[in-house]
Amino acid sequence: MSTPTATRRRAFTWAPTRTYVQAAVILIWCLLPFYWMIVTAFRDVGYTFDPTPFFTHVTFDNFATVFDESLGNHFARNLLNSLIVAGLTTVISLLVGVFAAYALARLKFRFKEMVLGFVLGASMFPGVALITPLFQLFTNLGWMGSYQALIIPSISFSLPLAVYTLTSFFREMPWELEEAARIDGCTQGQAFRKIILPLAAPATFTTAILTFIGAWNEFLIANQLSSDATKTVTVAIASFAGAQPHQEPYTAVMAAGTVVTIPLVILVLIFQKKIVAGLTAGAVK
Amino acid sequence: MSTEVPSKTGETDTGRRGRGPGMAGAESADRRQTTQGRWAYTLLAPTLILLAVVIIYPVINAIILSFQKDAGLDKATGFFVQGGFAGVDNYTHWILQQCGSEKCPPGTLGAQFWGAMGTTFLFAAITVILETVLGFWMAIVMARAFKGRSLLRASVLVPWAIPTAVTAKLFFFMFAFDGIINTVFHSSILWTGSEWPARWAIIISDVWKTTPFMALLILAGLQLIPDEVYEAAKVDGAGTWQRFTQITLPLVKPALMVAILFRTLDALRMYDLPAILTGGANNTTTLSILVVQQIRQGFNVASALSTITFVTIFLVAFIFVRFLGANAVESANPRKK
Amino acid sequence: MKPRKFLAPAAAAAVLALALTACGGGSSSGGSGGGDAASQNMDGRGPITFVSGKDNSGVWQPTIDRWNAAHPNEKVTLKEQTDQADQQHDDLVQHFQAQQSDYDVVTVDVVWSAEFAAKGWLQPLKDKMAVDTAKLLPATVKAATYNGTAYAVPISSDGGLLYYRKDLVPNPPKTWDEMMGMCSIAKAHDMGCYAGQYSKYEGLTVNAAEAINTFGGKIVDDQGKAVVNSAEAKTGLGKLVDAFKSGNIAKQALTYQEEQGRKAFEDGKLLFLRNWPYVYNLAKTDGASTVKDTFGVAPLPGMSGPGASSLGGHSAAVSVYSKNKATAHDFAQWLIQDEQQKFFALKGSLAPVASALYTDSDIVSKLPYMPTLLTSIQNAVPRPVTPYYPAVTKAVQDNAYAALQGDKSVDQAVSDMQAAIDAAGH
Secondary structure, eight states: OHHHHHHHHHHOTTHHHHHHHHHHHHHHHHHHHHHHHHHHHTBOGGGTTOOOSSOOSBOSHHHHHHHOGGGTOOHHHHHHHHHHHHHHHHHHHHHHHHHHHHHHHHOOOTTHHHHHHHHHHTTOSOGGGGHHHHHHHHHHHTOTTSHHHHHHHHHHHHHHHHHHHHHHHHHHSOTHHHHHHHHTTOOHHHHIIIIIHHHHHHHHHHHHHHHHHHHHHOOHHHHHHOOTTTOOHHHHHHTOOOSSTTOOOHHHHHHHHHHHHHHHHHHHHHHHHHHHHHSOTTOOO | OGGGOHHHHHHHHHHHTOSSOSOOOGGGHHHHHHHHHHHHHHHHHHHHHHHIIIIIHHHHHHHHHTTBOOOEEETTTTEEEOOOBOTTHHHHHHHSOEETTEEOOBTBSGGGHHHHHHHHHHHHHHHHHHHHHHHHHHHHHHHSOOTTHHHHHHHHHHHHHSOHHHHHHHHHHHTSTTSHHHHHTTOOOOTTTSHHHHHHHHHHHHHHHHHHHHHHHHHHHHTTSOHHHHHHHHHTTOOHHHHIIIIIHHHHHHHHHHHHHHHHHHHTTOOHHHHHHTTTTTTTOOHHHHHHHHHHHOHHHHHHHHHHHHHHHHHHHHHHHHHSOOOTTGGGSGGGO | OHHHHHHHHHHHHHHHHHHHHTTTOOOSOOOSTTHHHHTSSTTOOSOEEEEESOOTTSOHHHHHHHHHHHOTTSOEEEEEOOSOHHHHHHHHHHHHHTTOTTOOEEEEETTTHHHHHHTTOBOOOOGGGOOOOTTBOHHHHHHTEETTEEOOEEEEEEOOEEEEETTTOSSOOSBHHHHHHTHHHHHHTTOEEEEOOOSSSHHHHHHHHHHHHHTTOOSBOTTSOBOOOSHHHHHHHHHHHHHHHHTSBOGGGGGOOHHHHHHHHHTTOEEEEEEOTHHHHHHHHOTTOSOTTTEEEEOOBBSSSBOOOBOEEEEEEEBTTOSOHHHHHHHHHHHTSHHHHHHHHHHHOOBOSBGGGGGOHHHHHHOTTHHHHHHHHHTOBOSOOOTTHHHHHHHHHHHHHHHHHTSSOHHHHHHHHHHHHHHTTO
16 A cells, blocks of 8 residues: 555645544544543543543542452453463464465365364354353363363364454465475475465464454453453453442553553554564565 | 456466465365465464354354343242243344334333344444544545654554543543533533434544554555555556555455445444443443343343344345455456456 | 455364364253262362342452451452443353352342242351341341252342432321321422332332332242232232222323332422432432432331331342352352441441441431331342243233233232233242
8 A cells, every 4th residue: 555655645635634533533533531541540430420521630640549459350360361372373273264365365175165164163152151161161171260261162162263363364375476485495384484374474473463362351251251360351341349339440440551562552553563574575665 | 356456366366376485286286275275274273263162152152042032020039040942033023123022112121122222223224434534534634644643653543542431431421411521622512412422422432442453454555555656656647546546445345345344243232332432321322232132131132133133244244245346365266267 | 365364263273163062952951969069068168259230339259358368378359240220130140140150149139039049059057158137127038048958148138218308398298198197298289299110121120029018918829839810919009000000000100110209209299219229328418409308218107007128138049050169168158257248228228127227327417317217127138039030020020010000900900910920930
């Protein structure tokens, strides 16, 4: 997409300005509710419903509440659990998914459409209806409350998307470059590593981000199948309680939401560099 | 599909024919396909086993249970007793809205089935269309070269990164009568208290939350388009709009269709946002909300509803794949050429 | 092939489990009357697990520590669930369905006990397992009783209170009509008159049931049969509908849960508010509260005297699958003793289940609304005690909501309510 921009830049001098205006609109749309979340997170709980749209009654109490072990909140532990579950889910989904996608995009075999239909069909059952059977299954296995009881369902939720996305990207890849490299004397492994992998990187990282975020946000399964030791952040946030029954700990929930979102933003910033680095070398981006 | 772009598909074709240099004779094609088949299934095995365990088992379980009656109350003892075989009663309960021998009265879940079906499709259609259009626009802006692009790309992901339950709570308070949205716009709309405002509140929240998913997938698709293609088109004198419809759209289409397909499947199962924002009031009950409410009233009847939902979504997916070309491997299959 | 190495044993194990569970079924039809399990392990003593929703105010661990110090061989372990009632309910259902013995004593919301009892999951508290509840408030005991048998021990209670602005209304209204008459005062001060919880959720059932019960109606009878289609119920629901029509309850109250009403009241935008006791301390201390010294509490207004509040609170029940039921029984009984009940009130602001404590000087000095709350709970009516509670509450909510919105006449709403409750368990 760099080319149309480049053209426009030559044709109309205001093109970059237009890009910045559009970028600004997107930024505002995406960040305003997030901004409101942060404002609320820093607000004194006694002013929870104050609609003043800027920072007032600023306090760090809500963040203290989130991490306060004496209130029964083990948020640091929950963050670590989420990181383990979402991280392993992403790594395994990608590894497993890349193989499947490679087979689907590059190999010829019978029942390919049925396999795809199966993979796709697996993502169509209402998630809420899966919990009871899974609970019984994992109880029988003695897996209740273990990491694998969270990771394995999580993988199967992310796999269909990962396989489908990767397949669609792999199919669009210029595989002839691989052939060319081999004619130039590369081994198949070298060709894969030096040509295909860098080309596949952006799509793979994109898929990884989507998988990670999806797993990070998973709530239904984690809520029913986790124990105190493996509780993830989404479950922890849902169990934040006000000091009194009926009181909604809204400011603490928003503080926790802020804490949960920030690692992801950092992660995306890191991955984002990789995506750019993975782009076709020499392209004027 | 990419068949519409001859230059590209033509080139890739050689590559797709196999892992060898593409010189193999036709007589070995059969044997090659067999070995490829074995190799393919080896690569696919982990995926298939995982899905079978976690998804297919519960699905089959649900289908079996959907033909069983839920436990009924034994009036004499006051205890529930096993319901026995139900035939298709659990299905007619939903589809014909029959409660026993009568039509389900208002205030029962059965009475809400068709309404929920309509609401679900309405939400899916509006949100997916809005998200596709907005997502495409965001992706195009994000693909441009400008200072601060990293910041934009990271920011766009913020809504997607916030856990759905937190998003729903956030919007619930933003859309409250005394909430920030009515305050900022000096309006006094009962966002969650009447039909269309409630629906828009849900749609806006969902669009805000999931457009980044679309944008990112489309962006990844855009990045696979070589610059030379645009250069060539420009030499041929194609304008901006022509380049968009003739090059960008067809080349991004596979990625786009995958994104739309998965968003649609997801949207048809929408639960958290309406559950927290409205609790399903004012005709915002989706099929998933109905399933959850029914699970608390009887699991077997809920299994029938899960199965109906599953089949409905399956049909939608089938239409997508068959008629709209949302098939990730279609053109990799030589028969389709 | 690293991932396959990792997955193969797991997958094999899982497939094996498929074979094992395929016949088990995932149905909620657990109840064979609970006959077998209910007669076992009645003398079992040893460590038990106590399950409770998220411990909001930190009352449980200290309580359990006290028990454990006195009973070193029958230690109790606390298992906290989430803060969401629905999730607590589902978690219990999952564990009971799997017939797990890892939950011994569970806290149940007052509206779940009939369902769990009818499924055969709760130990009947009779004979050897009987608990003396003579000192407890009758409504709380009634809510934990199903088919004439006690299945749970009430451990905390709750009732609705009328919050009013004592600077504007020196004497709180005793009856509903009196309160409606005072709405001119609200108008003169450019504020809303009355609000409760009318968003479509459990709170609406609470409020609609209060209106119906207050005017002599009933939702279900003692046998669990729907009897809501009555003139009294229509009068009760009609009072709420009229208040919406006249603007005495503002239209936005259709979006109110507890917290939105509290905010409006604290902002000085409401003359009267129906809410739970928790509002009392918050309205006194919240930074944003403008009514800190200008509000009072009264029993809910009724037809001629105090209104019929819906009953809140929790009970403790013993799982039929528990291995140590004797310990479980003793622990449940121990929880309703004055020492524990007083601690719950002082530490967690939980309303006691024994009436004597409502006038205890320590408690009253910390929670001045307690004597008023006692009146409320003495007049309280449990929400329908029925194993089909989810269907009943849905029937009430959907039809009451339509009536409050003006989409349906009161007569229609009440007769639809009746039909929908009848359809439950068709």
